[in-house]
Amino acid sequence: MxxxxxxxxxxxxxxxxxxxxxxxxxxxxxxxxxxxxxxxxxxxxxxxxxxxxxxxxxxxxxxxxxxxxxxxxxxxxxxxxxxxxxxxxxxxxxxxxxxxxxxxxxxxxxxxxxxxxxxxxxxxxxxxxxxxxxxxxxxxxxxxxxxxxxxxxxxxxxxxxxxxxxxxxxxxxxxxxxxxxxxxxxxxxxxLARREELRHATIRAYGLSEADLAETLRTAERTVSGFDELEITTCLRNGEVEIDTRYPHTADTAYTDLAALLVEHHAHQIFSTDGATIDDQIADALSGRLIATAESCTGGLIAARLTDRPGSSAYLVGGVTAYANEIKTALLDVPADLIATHGAVSEQVAVAMAEGAMSRLGADTAVSTTGIAGPGGGSDEKPVGMVCFGVAIAGRPTVTRTRVFPGDRATVRTLATTAALHLLSEILADAADR
Amino acid sequence: MxxxxxxxxxxxxxxxxxxxxxxxxxxxxxxxxxxxxxxxxxxxxxxxxxxxxxxxxxxxxxxxxxxxxxxxxxxxxxxxxxxxxxxxxxxxxxxxxxxxxxxxxxxxxxxxxxxxxxxxxxxxxxxxxxxxxxxxxxxxxxxxxxxxxxxxxxxxxxxxxxxxxxxxxxxxxxxxxxxxxxxxxxxxxxxLARREELRHATIRAYGLSEADLAETLRTAERTVSGFDELEITTCLRNGEVEIDTRYPHTADTAYTDLAALLVEHHAHQIFSTDGATIDDQIADALSGRLIATAESCTGGLIAARLTDRPGSSAYLVGGVTAYANEIKTALLDVPADLIATHGAVSEQVAVAMAEGAMSRLGADTAVSTTGIAGPGGGSDEKPVGMVCFGVAIAGRPTVTRTRVFPGDRATVRTLATTAALHLLSEILADAADR
Missing domain, CATH: 3.40.980.10 (MoaB/Mog-like domain)
Known part of the structure; x- marks a missing residue:
């Protein structure tokens, strides 16, 4: 006890x-x-x-x-x-x-x-x-x-x-x-003399549903010997799932088996098994690089997040919050007719924003967002919560994605910030592999 | 009861x-x-x-x-x-x-x-x-x-x-x-049949010490008749003090007297007696204006805060996070020799950043920050926590201030963001008076 x-x-x-x-x-x-x-x-x-x-x-x-x-x-x-x-x-x-x-x-x-x-x-x-x-x-x-x-x-x-x-x-x-x-x-x-030292490990996933995770945990309950000794807490936060386990050292093998099962079932969603956050991973991946941000609907949240940590000036040169279309053109060289043709919220503009930020801020990496945070401004074709992302890396084709996030204005902005960081991390990992 | x-x-x-x-x-x-x-x-x-x-x-x-x-x-x-x-x-x-x-x-x-x-x-x-x-x-x-x-x-x-x-x-x-x-x-x-409906009022102050507030409340205890019926909670948050009072309608006069005493003693610090936040007041004051941000140590937090609210695109055109000195020069027209002479963290550079943001982003109002968020980078002359601010308004001399904030990196960044908003609000009020 x-x-x-x-x-x-x-x-x-x-x-x-x-x-x-x-x-x-x-x-x-x-x-x-x-x-x-x-x-x-x-x-x-x-x-x-x-x-x-x-x-x-x-x-x-x-x-x-x-x-x-x-x-x-x-x-x-x-x-x-x-x-x-x-x-x-x-x-x-x-x-x-x-x-x-x-x-x-x-x-x-x-x-x-x-x-x-x-x-x-x-x-x-x-x-x-x-x-x-x-x-x-x-x-x-x-x-x-x-x-x-x-x-x-x-x-x-x-x-x-x-x-x-x-x-x-x-x-x-x-x-x-x-x-x-x-x-x-x-x-x-x-x-506290009677306390029992416990180990503590965290696995992080992005884009994994709680239902799918629950099913894997039910499988683990049947197949992992010593499962009962693991105290598992799962928690969904800003689109990420955190799987937190505390266990006595006698359950080391049980934990190793659980972690292996989770990675086997959710290889594409699990991005960290050593406790590192997405912010930690991006800071590592940006070592030796220079990054710039170009934000519309996230309004500075990505730049603020990247500059959260001490020493970020080694890789973050700066960013532009381009809320008005004129700013996208004046500071990020997004052609006005591109905006007129495709709309400010479009993959074409997201690409141009990222590439513009990279060249205008003298960086070799850039991330961009343009979207509709709401509550107004949505349409059938481009609903509230729709956000287009761009990630530019010098010498490689610029990547773009579109997603639609649920929730109110603050939720959409937060989820879009997290999504931008995960896309950036993924593209940086791809670039490192080549 | x-x-x-x-x-x-x-x-x-x-x-x-x-x-x-x-x-x-x-x-x-x-x-x-x-x-x-x-x-x-x-x-x-x-x-x-x-x-x-x-x-x-x-x-x-x-x-x-x-x-x-x-x-x-x-x-x-x-x-x-x-x-x-x-x-x-x-x-x-x-x-x-x-x-x-x-x-x-x-x-x-x-x-x-x-x-x-x-x-x-x-x-x-x-x-x-x-x-x-x-x-x-x-x-x-x-x-x-x-x-x-x-x-x-x-x-x-x-x-x-x-x-x-x-x-x-x-x-x-x-x-x-x-x-x-x-x-x-x-x-x-x-x-809940026995509940007693209470009124709820909030007064907000900036730069008011808890000790000075406590002294005024002690005076109120002696001089305000019906003071005992007021349930007062005070709370210090991000440099602001919030004075929250709940009271039955029979204590209307007591609350009016308390509010008058607080305003009399702390006229310079109290910025809101109707519950409005500094964000509300700035959104009102920016009606008909166009604002741009130029941030160094706050890294996008001011832009993110200004774009928190729906409809902010009516007055926020955009912003620049100018972390590297080259970005301050390239995107905000801060002369490189000004940075060389006074240092990136200086009132001169804060002024140039605000003015540069206003002209480059086509705004009539701008707010800037440049400072040392820490933990590294401080010196005797410019310690960690020192932040210089600039507020530019078209047709008026640009205002600059320097402050030193206590605490860790996150605290310095948060306090600097709040300070920037209060300085901006003050200067906008001055401009509206003329």
Whole structure:
């Protein structure tokens, strides 16, 4: 039996959808990678009673560790530490070392901003953030809010056992920066002692239907020995299917057999068996090349995606968002009469855009999109969701494709961006093979 | 006392962070707008015991309504309806009308895909999706999965009272499409009878620190009569602060007084008191204008954001992502010696990029960015996070600004995009005043 954990996300802005939570799933994934079973994530607003109810629920569920995120700020509505301390029946006391440490951080910040770090409200806020439950282990802050680990407590007369509780701040960068130190705290190590290290592998496919995948998985269930030891999660996202498997090392052969079966059944759709994303693969394939983008309906999303990663300036020279037809002509040399004859949304124009981008931006590779993102602008012949793509590679014939995507404007734009990257990757692989 | 609700999000892919949940916060916001108090959102994987534990938790917390999302598919791991039925002590029975209805939908889909809608696994899946707990009210599907409302049940000997449970599918478009019909179901109306309709208003500010806002709110607490009736959530996102208030109609005057105080204290930072976003305001201000973008470090994000909304082709002619210096010169007419003298990241180059975009793309308005997104490329003089902006408007001097943003590459790019939009909005407002 493995160690179990629950996660409590606090914050009225998360509960009400003002901010989408990035901490719960991140913490869950880290814990799963450590071999900890995560059964529950709960979200509550900044109300002590609701937080206490969730701590009680997870305690009653018998988890070994509770991780809370958020509610560690200097203001009055940040109540996590006090609520956790009360739940555990521990007094709060001032950690004077921590108080000095936070004050130093605030002073450095305030010097740059010109504020007064020694004002009474500021000092009160610092003191609040330096309060630690008795017997707990503070985790130094990355921002200004320290975390804290409250060790587990055995059952006592009139009180059930309480699991270890790890209290971390809400800003994702702070939480992530404090994670390693938190995982190394003795009370956390002890709580997770029973964890079973699991392997984690990801296979990615593009253009594979969930129904076809489900059928292959049913076959695997019958034919792969040890299949039961594999915990498989499948997930469809932006036209890609992600097949995520966690398994103990005793199931290595089962996983190898599963992966082989998947590749056998879906060779054309599976593009990655080592966890690499399409973005990783394109970055590799573009090594030594120079690429330019020419976008109409995707409006800059492809360029933004290609420049997401550090070092992309080594291969991305630039791009043109050519929304108006005049821009397609002026900046990408698309002949005006080509647009007049075939329409702006046509394979002919997609080809001319890619070739124009390549020559005008001095690149050896280019990718283009022109389509109808909607909601207006569709016709019987060219419906909303129709997008034409072009991929130009110097010295080779330019490739073009047309696809029709379902969904609203944002969905069409996102699916078209993913499709463009897959087409580009495919053509780059072809070019490398010759 | 208002009606209370809890939300249960099911799905291993959500729990493990493969997919970020879009349903919990959406449902919470709809319920809050109806005047229902939402205390808890819980997330569990596709495990009946964990789902049952969460239903038990919310029942014990005394909510009037539980909304579940997900787990309604045709496959064996989709277990929500059966688990809810067991939790409520109700038998499942086949709703034959619903079975016919789902089969019709599947046949229409399969005809287009060329599959066999009458295959044995397909029929079994349809039958599973048409099972309804005794006494429950089915909600017709938008996709293939019907929802269901199980009415509340009073306490009986040996069993506590059970709240009404509304079961909805996981795909956000299906859930949203079924929401109105679900809210009109008699068992839901009855469960929410005690709800108190609330008003909802949003004020948005840019460049306002949370500390300064907190101080104004403390003043409001002392001076605004009826302040206690206002439920205020503040949230910092991408450099903007959103101040969200829900209140009963009896607190209209209190809200008016609060809004006036906020505007009085933070006139320079508050850009919207009517809920409009910066994107809305820019779309309005660009009416009758033609804008072009010239982006370096933001790599297409500004163009992508401007083309997010339908109808943006009326004012966005296009843009250039000028990553390489040669592109800044070739496509935006930035003199090579200007780059050599001042560096690519400089106000001089930002100005030349905006002016070049305006003239080369035939626009009357342009916005530009050039900066160091990181993690590499910084120096003492020009640190990582430094971004220069330009806004050109025909017939007026081009405006430039420099800012240094904290955070990682993605954060710098996002903050720079937001900053560019605010600078653009400010300059457009100035131009409209003259």
């Amino acid at each position: 493995s160690a179990r954990a629950g996660i409590v996300v606090t914050g009225t802005e998360v509960l009400t959808g003002r901010v989408s939570d990035r901490n719960g799933p991140w913490v869950a994934e880290r814990l799963l990678d450590l071999g900890v079973d995560v059964a529950h994530i709960t979200i509550c607003g900044d109300r002590p009673d609701d937080l206490t109810a969730q701590l009680r629920f997870l305690t009653d569920e018998g988890v070994d560790l509770i991780v809370t995120t958020g509610g560690l700020g200097p203001t009055a509505d940040d109540l996590t530490v006090a609520t956790v301390a009360e739940f555990c029946g521990r007094e709060l006391h001032l950690d004077t070392d921590m108080e000095v440490r936070i004050a130093d951080i605030i002073r450095a910040w305030q010097r740059r901003r010109g504020g007064d770090p020694d004002s009474a409200p500021m000092m009160a806020g610092i003191r609040k953030q330096a309060m630690v439950p008795a017997g707990a282990h503070p985790i130094p802050p990355v921002g200004t809010a320290p975390g804290v680990v409250v060790p587990a407590a055995a059952a006592e007369s009139g009180r059930t056992a309480i699991p270890a509780i790890l209290v971390l701040p809400g800003p994702p960068a702070e939480l992530r920066g404090m994670w390693s130190e938190a995982m190394a705290a003795p009370a956390v190590l002890e709580a | 208002s009606a209370r609700a809890g939300i249960v999000v099911t799905g291993t892919e959500v729990l493990t962070g493969r997919v970020s949940d879009r349903n919990g916060p959406w449902v919470a916001e709809r319920l809050l707008d109806l005047g229902v108090d939402v205390a808890h959102i819980t997330i569990c994987g596709d495990r009946p015991d964990d789902l049952t534990a969460q239903l038990r938790f919310l029942t014990d917390e005394g909510v009037d309504l539980i909304v579940t999302t997900g787990g309604l598919g045709p496959t064996a791991d989709d277990l929500t309806v059966a688990t809810v039925a067991e939790f409520c002590g109700r038998e499942l029975h086949l709703d034959t009308d619903m079975e016919v209805r789902i089969a019709d939908i599947i046949r229409a889909w399969q005809r287009r895909r060329g599959g066999d809608p009458d295959s044995a696994p397909m029929m079994a899946g349809i039958r599973k999706q048409a099972m309804v707990p005794a006494g429950a009210h089915p909600i017709p599907p938008v996709g293939t999965a019907p929802g269901v409302v199980v009415p509340a049940a009073a306490a009986e000997s040996g069993r506590t009272a059970i709240p009404a449970i509304l079961v909805l599918p996981g795909p956000p478009a299906e859930l949203r499409g079924m929401w109105s019909e679900a809210m009109a179901a008699p068992a839901v109306l009855e469960a």
